Amino acid sequence: MPHCSADSASLYRALQALEREGAVSGTWEIAAAGPPRKVYHLTDQGNSMLSEFAKDIEKRRENFNFFLDRYRRQHD
Numbered sequence: 773m774p775h776c777s778a779d780s781a782s783l784y785r786a787l788q789a790l791e792r793e794g795a796v797s798g799t800w801e802i803a804a805a806g807p808p809r810k811v812y813h814l815t816d817q818g819n820s821m822l823s824e825f826a827k828d829i830e831k832r833r834e835n836f837n838f839f840l841d842r843y844r845r846q847h848d
Contacts, residue, residue, distance in 0.1 A: 787812055795821050 790796045795818035802808045814822065 790818065794818075 787796060787798070791798050791812070794815055796812045797815050798810045798812045800808050801811050
C-alpha cells in the first residue's frame, strides 16, 4: 500500500471544500469502540469532476508523449 505523506489537516480542509462544492458527501459513523469518524463518498457531481480530471490528465499525457517522441527522434 502506498504511503501518503499529506498533512492530515490539509486533507480534511480539502475534503470540507469538496463537500461544500457538492463533490463528496460525508456521514458520521459511530462505532462501539473508538471515536466517531466521518466517512466521505463521491457524489454524482464528484464522479463527473473526477471523469473530467481524468480526461485532462490523459490529454496532458498525450502532450508529454508527443514531446518525448519528438525529442528522442532528434537525440537518438
